[in-house]
Structure formats: structure tokens, C-alpha cells
Amino acid sequence: MATENWQHYDFSMKKEPRQARSRASVQAMVEACARILEERGYAGLTTNAVAEVAGVSIGSLYEYFPGKEAIVARLCGALLADVSSTLNARLELTDSREDVHRAMRHLIGALHGLVRQHRKLLRVLIFQVPFIQQLPSAQKLQLELLRVAEKGLQKSRQHYRLSVSPSTLYLMATSTAGSLLHLVLMAPPGLETEVVLDDLAARMADWLEKG
Amino acid sequence: MATENWQHYDFSMKKEPRQARSRASVQAMVEACARILEERGYAGLTTNAVAEVAGVSIGSLYEYFPGKEAIVARLCGALLADVSSTLNARLELTDSREDVHRAMRHLIGALHGLVRQHRKLLRVLIFQVPFIQQLPSAQKLQLELLRVAEKGLQKSRQHYRLSVSPSTLYLMATSTAGSLLHLVLMAPPGLETEVVLDDLAARMADWLEKG
DNA sequence: GTTTAATCTGAGTATATACTCGGAAAAACT
DNA sequence: AGTTTTTCCGAGTATATACTCAGATTAAAC
Numbered sequence: 001m002a003t004e005n006w007q008h009y010d011f012s013m014k015k016e017p018r019q020a021r022s023r024a025s026v027q028a029m030v031e032a033c034a035r036i037l038e039e040r041g042y043a044g045l046t047t048n049a050v051a052e053v054a055g056v057s058i059g060s061l062y063e064y065f066p067g068k069e070a071i072v073a074r075l076c077g078a079l080l081a082d083v084s085s086t087l088n089a090r091l092e093l094t095d096s097r098e099d100v101h102r103a104m105r106h107l108i109g110a111l112h113g114l115v116r117q118h119r120k121l122l123r124v125l126i127f128q129v130p131f132i133q134q135l136p137s138a139q140k141l142q143l144e145l146l147r148v149a150e151k152g153l154q155k156s157r158q159h160y161r162l163s164v165s166p167s168t169l170y171l172m173a174t175s176t177a178g179s180l181l182h183l184v185l186m187a188p189p190g191l192e193t194e195v196v197l198d199d200l201a202a203r204m205a206d207w208l209e210k211g
Numbered sequence: 212m213a214t215e216n217w218q219h220y221d222f223s224m225k226k227e228p229r230q231a232r233s234r235a236s237v238q239a240m241v242e243a244c245a246r247i248l249e250e251r252g253y254a255g256l257t258t259n260a261v262a263e264v265a266g267v268s269i270g271s272l273y274e275y276f277p278g279k280e281a282i283v284a285r286l287c288g289a290l291l292a293d294v295s296s297t298l299n300a301r302l303e304l305t306d307s308r309e310d311v312h313r314a315m316r317h318l319i320g321a322l323h324g325l326v327r328q329h330r331k332l333l334r335v336l337i338f339q340v341p342f343i344q345q346l347p348s349a350q351k352l353q354l355e356l357l358r359v360a361e362k363g364l365q366k367s368r369q370h371y372r373l374s375v376s377p378s379t380l381y382l383m384a385t386s387t388a389g390s391l392l393h394l395v396l397m398a399p400p401g402l403e404t405e406v407v408l409d410d411l412a413a414r415m416a417d418w419l420e421k422g
Numbered sequence: 423g424t425t426t427a428a429t430c431t432g433a434g435t436a437t438a439t440a441c442t443c444g445g446a447a448a449a450a451c452t
Numbered sequence: 453a454g455t456t457t458t459t460c461c462g463a464g465t466a467t468a469t470a471c472t473c474a475g476a477t478t479a480a481a482c
Contacts, residue, residue, distance in 0.1 A: 041341050057461045128341045178393025268431045
């Protein structure tokens with residue numbers, strides 16, 4: 001595209017696959033997209049390459065996706081669903097009698113695990129894909145983080161009387177997640193990150209408790 | 212380039228401009244590069260566009276730069292020099308009688324100012340330029356951060372006996388800078404970030420004091 | 423003033439990538 | 453079986469971008 005303003009770009013698919021065969025094709029394209037992003041970076045992601053790696057023709061690709069951006073969008077959607085469900089599953093396990101410190105360590109631990117698992121792909125998505133912030137799924141993720149934090153707060157019985165303003169909560173969640181992301185994605189391999197994780201959790205908890 | 216492995220790519224210039232005229236041209240190209248990155252993003256950065264905005268011909272551009280990557284590299288070099296000198300100037304002002312908390316607030320404040328100043332450009336550089344991490348200047352910056360942190364520690368008289376391991380110091384600096392970057396670059400405008408900055412500074416200081 | 427080096431020019435070439443389209447093949451429907 | 457819908461195909465086209473080169477222009481050197 002000549003223009004680089006992704007603000008109002010439509011990332012949706014041309015059409016949904018209806019039969020099992022085409023669903024498999026689309027799935028293969030999305031997986032090929034992930035593999036290529038990991039191995040060659042965003043600049044190496046071409047529609048032709050996706051089709052080739054997925055084992056389908058270029059024509060089939062354009063049957064469902066209007067361009068490579070839409071493939072990335074669908075990949076991000078799937079990734080977000082993973083994050084969301086993992087986070088919520090972790091939340092279910094949170095006992096309402098737990099203190100905030102414990103709950104935070106668990107939540108941050110879960111997030112950490114996810115980031116580590118998709119380390120390579122996340123690095124490319126975050127640091128190379130120009131429209132990543134405009135993706136509906138990325139924007140949903142921010143709200144989801146907020147929702148999880150709020151729900152977590154309410155579950156910790158002895159603390160749910162605390163009145164933390166949404167904007168403050170958002171700031172904390174953003175800064176904490178940002179810290180964690182940068183830590184895992186940018187730190188040289190072999191560095192022990194657990195200490196920092198504990199510190200992050202403690203900091204979040206302190207913040208919540210002291211207002 | 213077909214390959215997307217920037218590990219051993221040569222980002223240096225073809226030749227240095229010798230006369231005043233050509234120095235001005237190169238300068239204009241670098242500034243054009245910055246403007247285009249801010250206005251159109253990395254995908255909008257083409258050699259032709261740089262030449263046009265800079266007011267020189269495409270031929271002149273290739274006289275000095277082997278490709279657009281080299282222009283970005285030179286831009287980053289200049290930016291780093293700015294960061295480095297600002298940080299060191301701030302360090303000069305640090306009184307050796309100051310406590311760690313105060314010193315940290317100053318340093319982080321200076322860093323914050325820089326990031327705010329180049330907010331738009333930094334966002335593109337960090338989130339869109341695929342080879343940014345491989346740039347010599349980016350790698351120098353990490354060492355520079357470490358050096359500043361170490362020097363700052365030594366300057367705070369009452370604390371320079373503390374033995375903080377280099378790897379720990381690196382972790383803290385990375386995580387703190389990462390937090391700050393994400394905060395300034397990703398937070399929605401209008402959000403009051405000062406609170407978080409103070410918290411970051413306090414956290415760094417506490418960490419240093421308590422080992 | 424002559425020579426040499428540096429700088430600039432921009433039409434032109436090569437290449438890579440996005441995307442189309444007419445039609446074949448397979449599946450679903452009746 | 454016949455009909456309709458869905459899926460797949462891939463050579464071919466359009467376009468954008470990187471990069472070259474032969475020669476003009478300007479500045480420095482002597």
C-alpha cells in the first residue's frame with residue numbers, strides 16, 4: 001500500500017472458509033505466516049512465500065485474505081485468544097482468601113510463561129509489524145488486561161474494598177506488562193529473570209495496597 | 212535485500228563527504244530520513260523518497276549510502292550521541308553527597324525528557340525498524356547505560372561500597388528503561404506519567420540499597 | 423589557467439512483490 | 453445424474469522500489 005496510515009484499514013477476511021478443506025487451507029496459511037515471521041521477519045513475509053510454505057497456490061490465498069496484513073491479523077487473533085484463556089484460567093485458580101502478593105505472582109508468572117513460549121514470534125510481531133497497535137485484537141488485549149486486573153482485585157477478599165481508579169490500574173498494568181515484555185524479549189539469553197519477576201509482582205501488589 | 216538476517220550486515224557508509232556541500236547533502240538526507248520515518252513509518256521510507264524530501268537526486272544518495280539501512284544507521288548514531296551526552300551531562304551535575312534516590316530521580320527524569328522529545332521517531336525506530344537491535348549504536352547504548360549506572364553509583368558517596376554485580380545492574384537498568392520506554396511510547400496521551408516515574412526511581416534506588 | 427578530484431544528475435534497468443482472472447476440480451445439494 | 457456452490461490453480465500483469473552509469477557541474481590543487 002502506498003499509504004502507511006493503518007488507522008482505518010480493514011483487516012478482516014474476504015470470506016470465511018465453509019468446508020473442511022478450505023478451513024485446513026486457511027489454517028495452513030496462518031501457520032505458514034507464523035513460521036515465516038519467526039524465520040525471516042516481517043520484511044520476509046510475502047504473500048507468495050506464505051502460499052508456498054502453506055502448500056497452496058497464491059490464488060487460493062487471495063480467495064480468503066485481501067493481503068498479508070489480514071493473515072497477520074488472524075494470527076494475532078488466535079494468539080490473543082490463547083493469552084486471554086490462559087490468563088482467565090489462572091484467575092479461576094485464584095483463591096479468594098489469597099493475599100494480593102500471591103495472586104500477582106501467579107498472574108505475572110502465567111503471563112511470563114506465555115511470553116516465553118511465543119518469544120520469537122512476539123518479538124517480530126511487536127518490533128516489526130507496523131500496524132500491530134491498530135489491530136482489533138491488540139486493542140482488545142489492553143481491555144482484557146484491565147478486566148483481569150479488576151477481577152483479580154475483587155477476588156482477593158481482604159482487599160476488594162480498595163478503590164483504585166481505572167486509569168491508575170491501567171498505568172500499572174501497562175508499565176508492568178511493558179517491563180515484563182522488554183525483559184523477556186530483549187534480555188540476553190541465560191540471564192536469570194526470576195528475581196525481576198518477583199520484584200514486579202511485589203511492586204504491583206504494594207501499589208494496590210498502598211493506593 | 213532478499214535475506215532478512217541483519218546479523219552481519221554492514222551499515223557503514225560508502226564514503227564520507229569531504230567538502231562542505233556534500234556534508235550538507237548528507238545531513239539533509241539524514242534529516243529527510245527522520246521526517247519520513249515520523250510521517251510515513253518505516254514501510255514508507257524509500258530511497259527515492261529520501262532523495263526527494265532532501266532535495267537531492269537519487270544518484271547523490273547512492274554516492275554516500277549503500278542503501279536506506281545505512282541512512283537509518285547514521286540517524287541512530289546521531290540520536291545516540293544526543294542521549295549519551297545528555298545523560299553524561301546530567302551525571303556531571305550529580306553531587307557526590309546526594310543520596311541514591313535523588314540521583315536516580317534525576318537520571319530517570321533526564322531519560323524521560325529525551326524519550327518524550329523524540330517520542331514519535333523513537334516509536335517508529337523501536338517498533339518498526341527490523342534491524343534496530345543489530346545497529347552498532349544500539350549496542351553501544353546498552354553499554355553506555357551500564358556505564359552511566361556504574362558511574363552514578365560511585366558518585367553517591369555513602370553508597371559506593373555496595374557491591375552490585377554487573378549482571379544485576381544490567382537487569383535493573385534494562386527493566387527500568389524498558390518500563391519507561393513502554394510507558395511513554397505506548398500510554399495514551401494525556402495520562403499522568405510522573406507518578407510512575409517517581410516509582411521507577413524509588414524502585415531502582417531501593418534495589419541498589421538493599422542489594 | 424589547467425588539471426584533477428569531488429559532487430551531482432536523473433533517465434533507465436532489473437527485480438521483487440502484490441494481486442487478477444479464466445477456468446479446472448472437488449464437494450454439496452436436489 | 454445433473455446442478456450449483458465452493459475451492460483451487462498458477463501463468464500473467466501491473467507496479468513499486470532498489471540501484472546503475474555515463475556524463476555534466478562544481479570545487480580544490482597546482
